[in-house]
Amino acid sequence: MARQRKRTRDEWVAASFAALAEGGIDAVRVERLARTLGVTKGSFYWHFTDRAALVTAMLDAWETGGTRDVIARVDAHGGDAGARLRQLCRVTSRDGELTAELALRDWARRDADVAMRVQRVDDVRMAYIRALFEELFPNAEDIEARSMLLYSLLIGNDFIVARHGRRGRARVLKDAVELLLAQA
Amino acid sequence: MARQRKRTRDEWVAASFAALAEGGIDAVRVERLARTLGVTKGSFYWHFTDRAALVTAMLDAWETGGTRDVIARVDAHGGDAGARLRQLCRVTSRDGELTAELALRDWARRDADVAMRVQRVDDVRMAYIRALFEELFPNAEDIEARSMLLYSLLIGNDFIVARHGRRGRARVLKDAVELLLAQA
DNA sequence: GGTTTTCCATACGCAACCGTATGGACGAGG
DNA sequence: CCTCGTCCATACGGTTGCGTATGGAAAACC
Structure with missing residues (x-):
């Protein structure tokens, strides 16, 4: 688990599927995903304009x-x-x-x-x-x-x-x- | 649509299924259901101890x-x-x-x-x-x-x-x- | 080495919910 | 008529989540 510095858009999508599988659509939340990825919302809203954009990518x-x-x-x-x-x-x-x-x-x-x-x-x-x-x-x-x-x-x-x-x-x-x- | 005064437990359950069909599980919310039933949360928490109790009834x-x-x-x-x-x-x-x-x-x-x-x-x-x-x-x-x-x-x-x-x-x-x- | 771009942290306002506490309206029963 | 139980309104505190604004660190570029 090397602490990488930059997250990619695909990592967010992958984490979203993992969260979906584990906790349902209710678990696909920006701040929660950020925690599992070891970053904050700031990262998310740089890669995506919206939560809807994440869902579209999924x-x-x-x-x-x-x-x-x-x-x-x-x-x-x-x-x-x-x-x-x-x-x-x-x-x-x-x-x-x-x-x-x-x-x-x-x-x-x-x-x-x-x-x-x-x-x-x-x-x-x-x-x-x-x-x-x-x-x-x-x-x-x-x-x-x-x-x-x-x-x-x-x-x-x-x-x-x-x-x-x-x-x-x-x-x-x-x-x-x-x-x-x-x-x- | 005669404005009835009292709601029954079953009415809450029926409204919950309607909300589930229309908006998914995210739509099955206490205050939202209360609005569609023309009452407030106070009614809900008299009929049910919990939101979980409602789901169990469903x-x-x-x-x-x-x-x-x-x-x-x-x-x-x-x-x-x-x-x-x-x-x-x-x-x-x-x-x-x-x-x-x-x-x-x-x-x-x-x-x-x-x-x-x-x-x-x-x-x-x-x-x-x-x-x-x-x-x-x-x-x-x-x-x-x-x-x-x-x-x-x-x-x-x-x-x-x-x-x-x-x-x-x-x-x-x-x-x-x-x-x-x-x-x- | 200074500047620009990339990527993220922090902090904030706002809205939606949950659950509780408390009081009030209204009918039933005596 | 008075009381008591039923059913609901209102108000409150606390949490969670969205989206924005702004600044900063680190790398890329020249």
Whole structure:
């Protein structure tokens, strides 16, 4: 933890995500972040005009990190459509991968700008999933249903905390994916 | 809007949910709620010891409203397992049915008590869905996978804002449910 | 080495909340 | 009619957070 002298804009954004994950949006406060970064508000208001500007920067980071980065990681693994869908499942089910999702989707219900961003993210993710399913199935409506089911599963896997008896979540998740990949 | 003289505890809770839906958890503030109810804080602190007590009352209401009430509405409609699952889908996809879900699930990540409540709700819902699928399929693992997929779909239908080209969400939702109800 | 730019500390005013304390209006019960 | 319990208004102190203003240290530049 070498006491560096200068903070960058990205450090503020990173600290904001950490605070969001730990304490919710209520924890993303200028003075609190300043303390964790070892500086004061003066630093913040030099890098950002506003608290709103910080939030905008967070949204930007989430938008690319939650689409392009994930897709790149999946594609880097290679394989055919089925392998990629399984890999997508593994990547997104990693713990802490979707820490900001809930807060942002909740916020999107009340803020038009945030809603637009979430829609963009959802469209990109669905397009990726849809393209993979298109390599496996012929019927467009079937493809759309399976894509929606898989995307919902990835979201639900993180948002739902139900127990599954003796079976673990990982096993259920795997079974569900295989069900979606199975030919009707 | 007859200016009533006395407020009940439930009115405060109802106003809290309205505020939560409109402005997020940040809008659930004592003095703000008092204004919308046409009273002052004095009233609040007579009905509740604390802001935390209000939140607890909200959680209680959500817990029963999001499980027993929904299940009762579905069962009241009657029909076999397949019909009930389709009805469950219709009931939960009504707008505004899950306004508190996102905020609560987000909160559950950081508060052990809230997490326990969400888990109870998820367990009850999953048990209901599972029981219905058990009437349709023989394999336990298959049942669990389909149950998780359906529950995820119901959640995802509300949380995901992706577009589906010419097909509307309602149509995709219906196709997805039929896919889950179809024999392998 | 002096000047300018970069980055941050300090101090201030202001608003929003929380929770408490206290008194008052109003109806119920005797 | 008087009292008592119910329900709320008002006033207060304390905290937290935002945004601004201003000065200062340290580095970059010439």
